[in-house]
Structure formats: structure tokens, C-alpha cells
Amino acid sequence: MLYTNGEGEFRGSKDDWDLAAQIAEKCVEFKADDEDEMVADEAVSCYNCRYRRWTVRSFVCLNKAGFIWTV
Amino acid sequence: MRILVSIDDTDTVKVDNVDVRGTGEMAELIAKAIEDNGWGSCQPITRHQLLIHPDIPYTSHNSSMCFAANIESTYLKPLIDFAADFLACESAPDADPGLCIAIIERISRPGWLISFGYMAKNYVLTKENAYDLAEKLGIHLSEHGGTGLGVIGALAGAGLRLGGNDGRFKGKLKLKTKDNTITTGKICSQSQVDIVKCLETGAVLHDDELVLLGDWVKTILHYGQAVLPVSPVNEIGTGSPGWKTYSKKQMKDF
Numbered sequence: 001m002l003y004t005n006g007e008g009e010f011r012g013s014k015d016d017w018d019l020a021a022q023i024a025e026k027c028v029e030f031k032a033d034d035e036d037e038m039v040a041d042e043a044v045s046c047y048n049c050r051y052r053r054w055t056v057r058s059f060v061c062l063n064k065a066g067f068i069w070t071v
Numbered sequence: 072m073r074i075l076v077s078i079d080d081t082d083t084v085k086v087d088n089v090d091v092r093g094t095g096e097m098a099e100l101i102a103k104a105i106e107d108n109g110w111g112s113c114q115p116i117t118r119h120q121l122l123i124h125p126d127i128p129y130t131s132h133n134s135s136m137c138f139a140a141n142i143e144s145t146y147l148k149p150l151i152d153f154a155a156d157f158l159a160c161e162s163a164p165d166a167d168p169g170l171c172i173a174i175i176e177r178i179s180r181p182g183w184l185i186s187f188g189y190m191a192k193n194y195v196l197t198k199e200n201a202y203d204l205a206e207k208l209g210i211h212l213s214e215h216g217g218t219g220l221g222v223i224g225a226l227a228g229a230g231l232r233l234g235g236n237d238g239r240f241k242g243k244l245k246l247k248t249k250d251n252t253i254t255t256g257k258i259c260s261q262s263q264v265d266i267v268k269c270l271e272t273g274a275v276l277h278d279d280e281l282v283l284l285g286d287w288v289k290t291i292l293h294y295g296q297a298v299l300p301v302s303p304v305n306e307i308g309t310g311s312p313g314w315k316t317y318s319k320k321q322m323k324d325f
Binding site: 017033034035036037038039040041050052053054055056062 | 093095096118123124125129130131132133134239241242243287318319320322323
């Protein structure tokens with residue numbers, strides 16, 4: 001799974017740029033955040049999504065539909 | 072008089088297909104109101120990242136927004152009233168907005184305010200901590216909805232802006248170039264950039280040095296100046312730029 005259960009925290013921490021981009025590319029719920037809050041160079045990335053909420057270690061997706069992206 | 076206007080916790084994540092203004096946009100609108108009303112002139116907005124911690128409620132990134140302004144003293148109360156009403160009416164329904172307005176010359180212990188800013192980047196603070204310090208320093212601090220916890224970030228944002236070494240400026244630079252290459256001199260003349268600097272070495276670029284612009288050119292607040300950070304380009308050919316601007320990834324820690 002790309003997301004854990006429970007809180008749905010992204011397993012890739014804050015530095016798995018490729019994985020965050022791969023997931024966002026497939027996510028129909030991706031919505032770009034305010035430009036000032038973007039951190040990934042890939043335009044479409046969970047790290048740049050309005051629904052990500054940063055945590056100490058990583059982030060959680062606040063859009064439940066985002067949880068469909070598990071492999 | 073020179074003032075700092077800082078706000079925090081005005082937004083929420085979009086829910087039920089309703090778009091909500093971000094805190095940065097709210098700060099922009101307050102700055103616009105100051106200038107549209109003829110109360111004074113405003114400087115660019117800076118974004119300040121605060122602590123991410125399970126005990127701190129925040130929307131998605133826990134950052135505050137601050138700008139400096141020059142206003143006539145008679146407009147201070149109208150500004151406070153306007154900003155307070157604006158936050159109360161325009162913030163997201165479940166936000167916890169806070170407003171801080173500090174008159175720079177009247178901050179008796181600027182170091183205390185700056186320290187509070189850095190404390191908020193490293194420790195969990197309370198509303199009481201914020202109100203106590205604001206009262207001691209004679210700073211306006213008020214809450215305008217929800218739990219009002221945004222007062223912590225609002226006060227911290229003012230401290231970090233005052234310190235002059237934290238955060239990045241809102242928005243990206245728009246510079247005129249033919250091939251995304253431009254001299255340092257033109258960067259500074261076309262924008263509000265004070266200096267172009269390599270942070271790794273501390274080298275400040277000369278006016279004739281060439282910089283390759285990325286697609287997301289942003290400045291940071293560094294030693295009280297608007298600084299465009301650059302990195303050296305590895306392969307330098309004749310006439311090629313020796314420097315390139317930071318990517319988003321490189322900027323994320325500011």
C-alpha cells in the first residue's frame with residue numbers, strides 16, 4: 001500500500017519525489033495547491049496537492065477519495 | 072509609522088466543493104485595502120513556516136503571512152478595525168484566525184518578539200504565551216473566530232519578519248528575458264530583489280553576472296533583504312550563465 005491505514009499517512013516521507021508524483025498522476029482528486037505552498041518540481045505531485053496535510057514525518061491526504069491509490 | 076501586519080490560520084482545506092481563500096491571499100487583500108484607502112504603502116508579503124506537531128491544529132502547512140507597511144498614525148485604528156472585521160467575515164468558517172499589528176519603533180524589546188517567532192518554529196506554544204508577550208511589548212493581538220489559536224502564528228510571523236532571516240516572499244518573480252538568461256543587474260532593476268546570492272558560499276553576484284532562470288523564481292528574506300538564491304551551474308561555457316535559480320525542491324526549507 002502506498003498509504004498506511006488509519007490516519008492514511010504517506011509512506012514515502014517528505015522526500016520520495018517520484019512516488020508522490022506517480023500517485024498524483026493517477027489520482028482523479030489531485031488539486032494543485034496555492035503556488036506558494038508547492039515544494040515539488042513535478043507539477044503534479046501529492047506534495048503539491050491542496051489535500052495534503054504535512055505531518056512531522058510525511059503527510060496525510062485529507063481527501064478520502066485519494067485513498068483509492070493503493071497498490 | 073512603520074508597522075508589521077501578520078495573520079494566521081484564516082483558511083481551511085476546500086470541502087464540499089467550496090473554494091476557500093488562502094492566508095496569503097487574505098494578507099494580499101488587507102495590503103490592497105491599505106493602499107486603496109490611501110492609508111499608506113505596503114511591502115511584499117512573506118510566508119513563515121511554523122512547527123509541524125501533532126499537538127498543533129493547523130490546516131495543511133502551519134504557516135503565517137506578514138507584511139510591513141508605512142502608514143499615517145491616524146489610520147492605525149481604522150486599519151485594525153478593518154483587518155479584524157475582514158478576518159472575522161472572510162476567514163473559513165472553521166478557521167481560527169489571528170491578527171497581529173505591531174508598530175515597529177514602539178516594540179520595546181524587539182529581541183523578545185524575534186525569539187517568540189523562532190520558539191514557534193520549534194516548540195508548541197499557547198495562546199497565553201502569545202497574549203502575555205503582546206501585552207508586554209504593546210503589540211495589537213486579536214482573535215477573530217474559532218479557537219483563536221491563530222494569534223500564536225500571527226505574533227510569531229511578526230517576530231520572524233522583524234528578525235529578517237526567515238521565510239520566503241509570496242509570489243514568484245516575473246522577469247523579461249529572451250532565453251531565460253538575465254544579468255544580476257537586470258534582475259535587481261526589474262524587481263524588488265535586493266541582491267542575488269549563492270547561499271552555499273555566501274557570494275553576492277555582481278551586476279554583470281548571468282543567471283539562468285528556472286520556472287519558479289522566488290526570493291527569500293535573508294538578513295533583512297529580498298534575496299534571490301542561486302546555485303552554481305556545473306559546466307560553464309563562454310557566455311553561459313554561471314548560476315541558476317533555486318528549484319521548488321531547493322526552496323522548500325525556507
